[in-house]
Amino acid sequence: MALENPINPCIGTAKGPGETPHEYTFVTPDTDESVKNGEFVYYEANVAGSSRQIVGRVTQRRPIRLYPDSFMADPRVPPGHVAGMLGYHADPHELFEITVRILGFYEPALGDFINPRLPPRAGKPVHLCSDDLLAKILSKRTIEQRGSIHVGSLLSRDPGSVPIVIDASAFTSTHLAIIASTGAGKSYLAGVMLEELMKPHNRACVLIIDPHGEYSTLEEMANHETFTDEAGYRPNVRVFKPEQVKVRVNTLDMGDYRALLPNLSERQGYVLNGALRDLGKETAALASYQRAIALDSTLAEAHFKLASILQDRRRHQQALKHFAAATKTAAPKTRWLPDAYFALTKSAQRLRRKKRAIAALKKYLEIAGKKHPTRPEGLRMLQQLGGSIK
Numbered sequence: 001m002a003l004e005n006p007i008n009p010c011i012g013t014a015k016g017p018g019e020t021p022h023e024y025t026f027v028t029p030d031t032d033e034s035v036k037n038g039e040f041v042y043y044e045a046n047v048a049g050s051s052r053q054i055v056g057r058v059t060q061r062r063p064i065r066l067y068p069d070s071f072m073a074d075p076r077v078p079p080g081h082v083a084g085m086l087g088y089h090a091d092p093h094e095l096f097e098i099t100v101r102i103l104g105f106y107e108p109a110l111g112d113f114i115n116p117r118l119p120p121r122a123g124k125p126v127h128l129c130s131d132d133l134l135a136k137i138l139s140k141r142t143i144e145q146r147g148s149i150h151v152g153s154l155l156s157r158d159p160g161s162v163p164i165v166i167d168a169s170a171f172t173s174t175h176l177a178i179i180a181s182t183g184a185g186k187s188y189l190a191g192v193m194l195e196e197l198m199k200p201h202n203r204a205c206v207l208i209i210d211p212h213g214e215y216s217t218l219e220e221m222a223n224h225e226t227f228t229d230e231a232g233y234r235p236n237v238r239v240f241k242p243e244q245v246k247v248r249v250n251t252l253d254m255g256d257y258r259a260l261l262p263n264l265s266e267r268q269g270y271v272l273n274g275a276l277r278d279l280g281k282e283t284a285a286l287a288s289y290q291r292a293i294a295l296d297s298t299l300a301e302a303h304f305k306l307a308s309i310l311q312d313r314r315r316h317q318q319a320l321k322h323f324a325a326a327t328k329t330a331a332p333k334t335r336w337l338p339d340a341y342f343a344l345t346k347s348a349q350r351l352r353r354k355k356r357a358i359a360a361l362k363k364y365l366e367i368a369g370k371k372h373p374t375r376p377e378g379l380r381m382l383q384q385l386g387g388s389i390k
């Protein structure tokens with residue numbers, strides 16, 4: 001007869017295999033109601049010459065012997081009293097068949113479970129896993145260890161008995177999805193994980209995109225003693241409101257525009273998609289001109305075309321610089337030279353550099369032919385600026 005383990009007492013007896021190869025059933029009176037759905041149990045088995053604790057999780061609980069319905073007809077009289085009066089003294093009165101899904105034995109070297117693929121024989125004792133065992137096999141880290149995320153305690157045990165600690169590297173270097181029904185606590189769990197990442201033992205740098213404003217309370221952690229240490233660490237939390245966030249138009253793709261413009265017609269979508277393709281070509285051209293100038297700063301036409309793109313994008317400070325470089329390095333009879341001086345004038349105007357604008361405009365009128373298409377506009381601009389032609 002096997003001796004009772006005072007730490008992990010026997011709670012039932014194995015009955016046989018379950019419906020799948022990874023399940024087995026056992027029978028228990030469960031008088032202390034410790035075998036809950038989701039609880040962890042184990043049986044012992046010999047694996048490769050060593051005794052191993054084969055851990056499993058309770059997935060179903062089915063009664064196989066209960067009091068007859070007639071024993072419970074009067075709510076004022078407990079069914080046990082009725083059974084006693086009728087001479088029914090079987091103990092225990094109730095029995096349950098428990099279905100367990102096998103996880104396997106824990107292998108510390110692998111940090112994971114190994115399934116022996118062999119359910120327990122009928123009559124094998126089944127034990128409740130101890131708190132210490134579960135803390136060891138369910139959490140790869142300990143509380144406040146570097147890289148640890150303490151998210152709570154195992155629900156089937158007393159609060160704090162089996163802390164659940166996640167390894168931060170398991171999701172910070174890959175991906176993580178928190179999936180549950182509405183109101184189940186997804187946002188709360190995410191908030192707990194973020195707080196753990198910001199604690200002194202982790203000191204993580206975190207970017208949160210919060211469209212619903214659910215994590216605004218994280219601002220309070222900077223002054224909370226839980227998030228500081230003796231070395232002077234204190235998390236720095238910065239919150240950017242929607243009106244402070246700006247996105248460059250040239251970083252948006254067609255999918256972004258469809259989300260921003262939900263009522264876009266098919267024809268409008270076609271035209272917009274074509275415009276975006278042209279914009280992509282312009283961006284590629286800009287990068288090409290920049291590379292060319294980096295190799296040879298005397299390429300006048302590269303300066304001119306780069307400045308034209310920058311001016312279209314309202315980057316007048318940079319445009320002015322490259323228009324000036326283009327006019328300085330171009331040959332006197334270059335075809336586009338009048339256009340370069342005219343464009344230089346416009347950028348100088350935008351930057352409120354009046355003298356620079358007048359000087360460029362005079363040079364433009366000097367070299368541009370009388371039939372140049374922008375000459376009338378140039379004369380009007382010169383008059384507005386207060387300049388004159390000698």
